[in-house]
Amino acid sequence: EPEVTQTPSHQVTQMGQEVILRCVPISNHLYFYWYRQILGQKVEFLVSFYNNEISEKSEIFDDQFSVERPDGSNFTLKIRSTKLEDSAMYFCASRGQSSYNSPLHFGNGTRLTVT
């Protein structure tokens, strides 16, 4: 069964450093998402991406964050200058269609630790 792939599984970085989290969505999917989950808290929406542009973003997704689809398969989340509070699990998800019965498919996540 097709799956969403995320790398790396765990990233440790120092405060102020830039990180890039990588995702390969399911190949025929059109909608891409990043969510994050701080330990013990809820899954929070960051950004959605369709047709090579951001379609929606949350208040969390400030100027420190950016997303890119550099080629036909990868979807990346960049955090320019990491803060301690960026430590979380980051999930990439994709969706095949916009119809209301099309679910999100999640990758295994990248655990980001900022020290």
Add this chain to the structure above:
Amino acid sequence: QKEVEQNSGPLSVPEGAIASLNCTYSDRGSQSFFWYRQYSGKSPELIMFIYSNGDKEDGRFTAQLNKASQYVSLLIRDSQPSDSATYLCAVTGGDYGQNFVFGPGTRLSVLP
């Protein structure tokens, strides 16, 4: 404000019992409702979804939707210890657009 609410639990049920998980949402225009299961340290995995009022069954799982009351539930029959996890309710459509808004999750513990 767009909100999806769930009892945080933990909800404890004995093995073989029915577990009932509830979710309420604030946007009356919401269109689709998804239940995900999340084991500790893992990503959410889809259990089932519902978009019409009434019940929808899939194996041991039944989703129930009442749009007038803005309420969706998940029943797990013949609960097994392997069902012990956090169950996430997610809502999309309406003011949420293509976004999926997740509730905080209910932690279920099935006792052998």
